[in-house]
Amino acid sequence: MSVPPLRRLRQVPRHLLVCEKGHARHARSRHAAHVQEHAYNCRVSFLIPECGILPEVLKNTIADVGEYYLVRNLSVHELVAHEFIDAFVKKGSCYALTYNTKIDQDNTAALLPNGKLILSVDKDTYEELGLQGRPSQYSGKKVMRYIITIDLTDSGFHPDSKKHNRVLWALKEKKPLEFDFLLAWYNTGAEGSTLMSYFSKNQIQALKPKITFNTLRDLQCPVLQSNELQGKPDESCSTEELFEWLGAVLNQVSLDNKSSSFLSTYCCPQPNTIVEKAFLCTITGFIIPEKIIQLLEQLCCYFGEPKLAYWLTLTVHGFADSPVSWRESEHGFHKGGENLYNFVIFRNLDYWLQMAVGTNDDCPP
Amino acid sequence: MARAEPPAATFERRVLRSAAEHHYLRVRLELPDGGARPSVAQFKQLVVSALRELHGEVGAALPVDVLIYEEKTLSAILRVISSGLVKLWSALTLLGFYQNRRCAFRVLQTSPFLLALSGNSRELVLD
Numbered sequence: 001m002s003v004p005p006l007r008r009l010r011q012v013p014r015h016l017l018v019c020e021k022g023h024a025r026h027a028r029s030r031h032a033a034h035v036q037e038h039a040y041n042c043r044v045s046f047l048i049p050e051c052g053i054l055p056e057v058l059k060n061t062i063a064d065v066g067e068y069y070l071v072r073n074l075s076v077h078e079l080v081a082h083e084f085i086d087a088f089v090k091k092g093s094c095y096a097l098t099y100n101t102k103i104d105q106d107n108t109a110a111l112l113p114n115g116k117l118i119l120s121v122d123k124d125t126y127e128e129l130g131l132q133g134r135p136s137q138y139s140g141k142k143v144m145r146y147i148i149t150i151d152l153t154d155s156g157f158h159p160d161s162k163k164h165n166r167v168l169w170a171l172k173e174k175k176p177l178e179f180d181f182l183l184a185w186y187n188t189g190a191e192g193s194t195l196m197s198y199f200s201k202n203q204i205q206a207l208k209p210k211i212t213f214n215t216l217r218d219l220q221c222p223v224l225q226s227n228e229l230q231g232k233p234d235e236s237c238s239t240e241e242l243f244e245w246l247g248a249v250l251n252q253v254s255l256d257n258k259s260s261s262f263l264s265t266y267c268c269p270q271p272n273t274i275v276e277k278a279f280l281c282t283i284t285g286f287i288i289p290e291k292i293i294q295l296l297e298q299l300c301c302y303f304g305e306p307k308l309a310y311w312l313t314l315t316v317h318g319f320a321d322s323p324v325s326w327r328e329s330e331h332g333f334h335k336g337g338e339n340l341y342n343f344v345i346f347r348n349l350d351y352w353l354q355m356a357v358g359t360n361d362d363c364p365p
Numbered sequence: 366m367a368r369a370e371p372p373a374a375t376f377e378r379r380v381l382r383s384a385a386e387h388h389y390l391r392v393r394l395e396l397p398d399g400g401a402r403p404s405v406a407q408f409k410q411l412v413v414s415a416l417r418e419l420h421g422e423v424g425a426a427l428p429v430d431v432l433i434y435e436e437k438t439l440s441a442i443l444r445v446i447s448s449g450l451v452k453l454w455s456a457l458t459l460l461g462f463y464q465n466r467r468c469a470f471r472v473l474q475t476s477p478f479l480l481a482l483s484g485n486s487r488e489l490v491l492d
Contacts, residue, residue, distance in 0.1 A: 010448040012388060015477045017381040023373045043484035070491055102487070207491055227374045240381070247389075247479025251442060253432040263409050264430035266444060284489070317484030336474060338481035350374040356478045363380065 013335050013359040019239040021229050024300050024349040030365075031343070031353055032293050035316070037326045037365060038341065039112055040097050041287045043317040045250060046299060049221050050308035051279040054213070061298045065209050068184040068286040069195050070099060072203035075178050076109055077171035079117060082159045085152050087198060089115045092187025095288050098179040103321040104333040109179060110323050113186075115153035119177075120323040121146055128175040131167065138332040138360040147323065147330060182286040209285030216278045220255045220268035221245075224311055226350035234271060241269035243354050246313055246342060249280075292316060296343065303347050314343040325361050332360025385477035388450040389432075392457060394439040395469045403463065405434045408441060412453075415460040415470075420452050427452060432479075440473070442482060450475075 022029050044065075048054075054062075078084060079096060088094045093113035101108045108120045119133070126133060126146040133148035150167055151157060157164050171177060185195050196206060222237035222245055231238030237245075245268060248255060255268040292314075299314055318325060320337030331339060336358050344352040355364035394411075396402070403411060409431045417425035430444040445453045457470040474485055 009451045012383065012385070012447045012450050012477065014383050015385060017384065017478070019379045019381070020377065021374045022376040026373075026376075029376075042486040042489055045483075099491075205491075229377055229379060239379075240384075240386075244387075244479050247481075247483060248432065250480060250483035251433060253442065253479075263405055263434075264432055264444070265428070266430050266432055284484075285491075315480065315484075317481070317486070319486040321486065336476040336481060337486075338476050338478060340478070340481055340484070342480065348373065356481065358476070358481075 015338075015359060016357050016361070016363055017240070017243070018355045018364045019229055020353045020355075021226065022351060022353075024345065024351050031351055032296070034326070034341065034353060034355070034365060035292050035296060036289045038289060038316065038318060038339075039095060039324065040110065040319040040322040041289070041292065041316050042319050043282065043284045044287050044292060044295065044315070045280065045282040046295070046312065046314045047246070047249065047278055047280050048302070048309055048312040049219070049275040049278045052215065052277050054279060054281070055302065058298050058302065061295050062211060062281065062283065064294070065211075065283055065285070065287060065291050066184070066186075067206050067208050068182060068288075069199070070205045070207055071181045071183055071199050072205075073178050074181045074199070074202055075171070075176055076117075076119070077168055077176070079109075079111055080150065080152060080164070080167055080171065082164075084198070085115075088185055088195070089152050092185055093288070093290065095184045095186075095286070097182045097286070097319060097322055099182045100180060101321060102333065103323060103331070103337065107177060107179075108321060108323050109177070109181075111152075112324070112328065115151060116328065117150040117152055118323050118328070119148040119150075121148065125175060125177070129170050130174060131170050136332070137330050138334070149328070184286055184288045186288055186290045207285065209283045209287060212282045214280040214282075216249070216280055217276070219249070219275045219278045220272045221275045221278070222269045223271045223273060224344065224346070226311075226346040226348065226352070229352065236271070237269045239352055239354060242344065242352075243342065243356075245269055246315065250315065296345075299345055300349055303345070303349065307347065309347070311344050311346045314345065316341050325357055326355075326365050329362035330360075331357075334359035385447055387444050387479075388447050388475065388477050389479045389482055390443045390445070390454070390457075390472055391474040391482050392441055392443060393471045393473055394441075394463070395471060396439065396463060397466055400466060401464075402436055402439060404436065405431060408434055411460070411463055412443065412457070415456040416453065419456040419459055424452055424456065429453060442479075444479070447477070
């Protein structure tokens with residue numbers, strides 16, 4: 001008889017944390033590209049130590065995060081209709097993601113700003129649809145999920161092409177798929193109809209992101225040095241320590257425990273300083289990368305004037321059930337579906353970027 | 366405090382593969398209506414006794430931290446050393462009684478990153 005694999009009791013699901021450092025004003029810095037490539041974001045939070053009142057510029061940026069739309073029972077074939085493609089997909093960045101669908105159980109669809117429509121469907125739906133796709137990377141030996149990618153801006157996808165007709169037929173007659181969609185559209189100045197008027201026949205609702213402000217008093221903050229990603233004993237904290245600390249702050253975990261405490265031994269990493277007040281702002285909704293880049297830029301400008309704070313952070317949570325994380329790399333749920341990133345912007349505009357993904361994910365870019 | 370500005374950071378990238386020291390679980394304890402709700406110390410004691418029941422004294426010695434506990438909703442965030450995640454999760458799942466009353470632990474969310482627990486898109490409610 002073989003020995004039970006006790007070792008497996010000690011194993012944890014695969015996960016990745018990528019930490020980068022660089023300078024925000026460096027000509028070849030890719031930090032904004034990483035934001036742009038992470039299309040679906042459900043929560044953005046920033047924390048500014050030594051800040052009691054938010055500067056007016058930042059307030060305006062937050063107010064400008066923009067609305068998004070929730071369209072109920074929208075057939076997927078409406079997204080591949082040529083009127084829609086010409087009016088929105090080709091004229092700006094159009095984001096769409098199914099709402100309240102679970103990537104590990106349900107069919108899911110997403111439209112990326114580059115015009116690619118991604119359908120993540122179970123085996124039965126895939127066979128009924130009859131569109132070409134590929135097995136999901138994370139489905140194991142017995143494939144139960146397939147990914148179909150349709151490039152809506154492809155030159156071969158014009159209204160009379162066979163390809164277009166087949167996709168339309170599959171989604172309209174063969175296997176009609178209907179979801180609640182979150183939609184957002186970003187365009188630079190171009191005139192045209194709005195999503196609201198385009199989908200007026202459907203049940204469409206304009207939504208504003210929920211914004212909460214919070215002032216944290218006497219907060220213990222770790223000491224960081226921008227050029228020491230791994231930290232130095234007694235001098236500065238490492239990027240992993242900061243990541244955990246920030247999680248504790250955003251979850252309102254108490255930081256001043258004793259190592260002998262029965263309840264919790266978690267305490268703020270050493271060395272740390274006590275900050276009299278810190279400003280925490282959280283934005284929840286369907287937030288598009290363009291707006292996050294604007295916010296990031298404004299946060300960099302925050303240090304344009306002399307400030308007491310040595311650094312600030314910007315945290316972005318992705319949707320756990322989106323079919324992609326960064327770029328077009330496939331994303332799955334497994335145990336948590338986490339895909340998030342966090343910036344630490346330093347006073348001299350150095351930055352740290354931490355990107356974290358769970359089990360069913362590629363390495364972040 | 367004046368601090369000398371260090372030179373601009375040069376680009377560096379570190380990839381940490383499955384390196385998280387701890388795992389985090391957001392859990393909720395379900396109890397029948399009425400009756401006393403456990404205080405935070407009793408809650409921790411319940412977690413430890415669940416571990417002892419399934420994994421013995423060695424299991425009970427597993428370092429578990431109750432990071433936050435809300436008595437009103439009986440929900441908590443637990444932190445456990447990564448190698449003990451399976452033990453803790455299984456012990457919580459198989460626990461059935463609190464002070465001779467039926468009870469059940471619901472694991473709502475789990476992650477190697479505490480930060481991930483602060484934004485769960487599955488709980489996103491739009492009005």
